[in-house]
Amino acid sequence: MTEKLTDADRAAxxxxxxxxxxxxxxxxxxxxxxxxxxxxxxxEAFAFMTRVALLAEKHDHHPEWSNVYNxxxxxxxxxxAGGLSVRDIRLAEAIxxxx
Numbered sequence: 498m499t500e501k502l503t504d505a506d507r508a509a510x511x512x513x514x515x516x517x518x519x520x521x522x523x524x525x526x527x528x529x530x531x532x533x534x535x536x537x538x539x540x541e542a543f544a545f546m547t548r549v550a551l552l553a554e555k556h557d558h559h560p561e562w563s564n565v566y567n568x569x570x571x572x573x574x575x576x577x578a579g580g581l582s583v584r585d586i587r588l589a590e591a592i593x594x595x596x
Contacts, residue, residue, distance in 0.1 A: 499575050499578045499582040499584055500578060500583075501575070501578045501580045501582055502580070502583070506581075510581075514593070516532055517530040517531065517532045517589055518530065518531055519531075528580040529573055529574035529580075529581065529585075530574075530589060531570065531571060531572040531573070532570075532589070533571075534571070534596060535567060535568055536568075536569070539567055541567065542564055542566070542569050543564070545595070546562070546564060546569055549592055549595070552595070553588065556584065558573075558584045560588070561573075561574070571592065573585040573589055
């Protein structure tokens with residue numbers, strides 16, 4: 498099982514992932530990080546989601562996300578850890594790399 502981030506690890510996220518913010522998941526109250534992306538149009542947003550889907554499969558870690566026209570919201574949390582873990586950080590960094 499993946500371990501939840503320590504308080505020190507969480508504090509470091511502000512510098513490591515400056516475009517992401519802390520959030521609560523709707524179900525269970527586990528903590529998460531989220532980022533909102535805005536694109537030129539739906540096609541660009543959908544292409545981004547396709548690239549993220551391929552990344553998520555490689556990482557075997559899948560986001561909670563939504564799309565409305567040119568906007569994509571992504572939330573990451575590790576459910577079996579009960580909150581944020583290293584898996585979320587790695588996937589967020591990979592998503593930032595393609596954004």
